Amino acid sequence: MFESDRVLALDVGASKVVVAEFAVPRGRPIELLNYGIGRLDITPEGESDVSAYIVSTIRDIMREKSIKVAPLLMSLSGQAVFPRFVKLPPVTRDKIFQIVQYEAEQNVPFPIEEVVWDYQLITGDDGELSVMLVAVKIENVQKLTECVLAAGVEPEVVDVAPMALYNTVRYNYPDIEGCVMILDVGARSSNLVFIEGSRIFSRSIPVAGNAITQELAKEFNVAFADAELLKLQHAFVSFGGVTAGPENETADRVSKIVRNVVTRLHAEVNRSINFYRSQQGGGTPSLVLLAGGTSIIPHMDTFFREKLKVEVEHLNPFVNVAVGGNLNAEKVAGDMHLLGEVVGLGLRRSLTCPVEINLMPPALVAKKVFRKRQPYFGMIAVGVALIMLCWWVYLGHMQKIRKAQFGVVEQKTKALEATMGNLQRVLSDEKKARDKADRLLDIVRLKTVWIEIIEDVYSRMPEGMWLSSFTPVTQAVAGTNQITYIEIEGNGFVDKLVDKPEKSAIEEFRDKLRSSPYFTKNTEIKRQLLKESYMRQFSISVALKQPIPVK
Structure with a gap:
């Protein structure tokens, strides 16, 4: 796809930006060379246009980490897209795209010309063919790609964060069996991704880290930024029941609020599991992989382990992905919960992934196509100039020949002009007679043709x-x-x-x-x-x- 042996991966979330640089050696797995994580410091009730924050954060990360420009793959948050999972009727392969396009028009909740959409065919264990449709409004994805361009890099692929996590798990956990659920708890939303055989299902839940911060702001009557600081300093999931809380009164109050919000999240997770089992024919998860910035709140894994009665562990995106020797291994381990998406994006560069979605906006696609054709335009211009030169030489030579022939032709023309008048009168009379005959023949032929066509249809x-x-x-x-x-x-x-x-x-x-x-x-x-x-x-x-x- 790219000529470079380096690739950049960009994940833009509601509260943070992650930029990662990967080496892509031939015939070997990708290797994480460098990365940076920047906070956007935007409150939910803050400015509606966050473009300036995103541009400056990307630039700051690349400057501070000395990351040079390279082909870039980026992801959209799961909350920004509209995933739909549709079972396809039995059709021949050549009609699949027509069916998928029809399903997209029926299932996307916006006019199809206002969105960018892509699809992934999914073959079930029973051979039944389904399709995963993913759509995003053009204005939303274009606003984000314009931020990336303003930061000095150009995206080659626009993926979706849940699908990038799916590819990360498939690559790093190749031997998983049964149903595995990724629970990505971010700032604005939590994304669920179910992996079971060749089956995939995802859903976005609007309960995540910001919900905790907003509840803390109400409880302590402080601004959102101060409540966020309280969460970072004191948050953990309380054990509930009659278990004694911490001696610190503030930490005790914070932990109970955290548990209340996480309990709401658990209720939504349960609903999603039931929907997946009843509507998608899936099984109960046997393993939950936690990811996202909010997932590292202490005792989050214990809470879901007790509630879901399954094994819960944090997603490790570096089981089969190498980490460069120049990076601090402890720091990478501490940031693993935020690096799953960028690893999934990096994998798109080195191999064919199970799910490959690209929601590149049409304007950027057209720009790339035009750029690829520019060398051909130069060659065409040179070719046209050479052709014009050849014609100029040819016309000069022909002018001399024609001048000599003109005298001979002029003499013969005068001799023929005498008979031209009589000939024109004869031809005019012949044309009138022929036109009249043609009209009569057309009338007869058309009547015969229509009778034959109607009889053929009825037969x-x-x-x-x-x-x-x-x-x-x-x-x-x-x-x-x-x-x-x-x-x-x-x-x-x-x-x-x-x-x-x-x-x-x-x-x-x-x-x-x-x-x-x-x-x-x-x-x-x-x-x-x-x-x-x-x-x-x-x-x-x-x-x-x-x-x-x-x-």
Whole structure:
């Protein structure tokens, strides 16, 4: 994908920015060379446009860590995207994209032209094909990519944070069995990712670190920034019940508030597990991997271990990913909960990942395409200049030849002018007679053609079908109006039109029309629906092999 042997990974969260630099040696796993984590210090009720904070934070990290520009892969937060999981009907491979596009238009809660969307096909253990649709509003992703460009780097891939975590776990935990759930507890939201065989399911929950900070601000009647400081200094998940709290009264009050919020999070996690089991056919998680900035609050793992009755551990993104010798191993271990997304992004550079989503905004895609074509534009300009030079030399030579020939031609022309008048009169009379004959022949031919076309259509109709409309469609072709399509609308009795396993009765009728000597393979079904319990309605656009001129 890239020519560089280095790659940058960028994860922009609600409260922090992570920039990581990876080496990508040929034939070996990626290696973390450098990274930096910067806080955005933005309150939820603060400025609506955080672009300036993001740009300055990225620049500060790259300057302080001496990270040089390289191809960059970035991720969007799970809360910013709209994931949908849809089971596909049995269709042939060549129709999958059409079905996926239709499902995207039906499931994305915005007009399809206002979003960037991508999809990943998922084959179940039973061979059933599903699709994971991921969409984001163009204005949201474009605002973020503009921040990255303003910081001096250009994104090559726009991934989604939960999918980056999925790829991280798949690479670092290749031997996991059963259902594994990633619980990424961030600042503004918590992301759940279920991994089970080839199955994947994700969901974003609006309960996370900021919810704790807001409850602390209410309880202690302090500003959000002060409440955040209280959380960092005293927060842990209290054990509840009759267990004695800490001697520090402030820590005791903070821990109880933390437990209340985490209990709300647990309720949402339980709902998501039940939904995954009932609607997606998944199993109960046997392992929970914690990630995210809020996940390291003391006793968070103990709380979920007791509540979910499963093994809970913190996600380690460096099981199979090397860490450069220049990095402090203890510091990397302390920051592992924030590095899962950037590792998943780095893996996109070195290998084909199980899930590969790219939500690059259309304007940036067009810019990249234009840049790739620029060298060809220069070559074309040189080629045009050479062609013009050749024509100039050729025309100069031809001018001399034509000048000599002109005298001879002029003499012959004068000799022919005498007979030209008589010849033109004869040709004019002939043309009038021919035009009259052609009009009469066209009338006879058109009547015959329409009769043959209608008879051919009726000969291919199955029993129980009738036509309600037969409308020619006229288009301007080469300066003349021609009938190129016929819009056919009709109905059929449900009990007469019997569908086959591989195609419906309407599709079979369409295929018969395609095999007609009068129609082309561009004949397509525009609509088919069950109008009443006993009747099906359909509309077919029939393309003529030989357009019929309209005079």
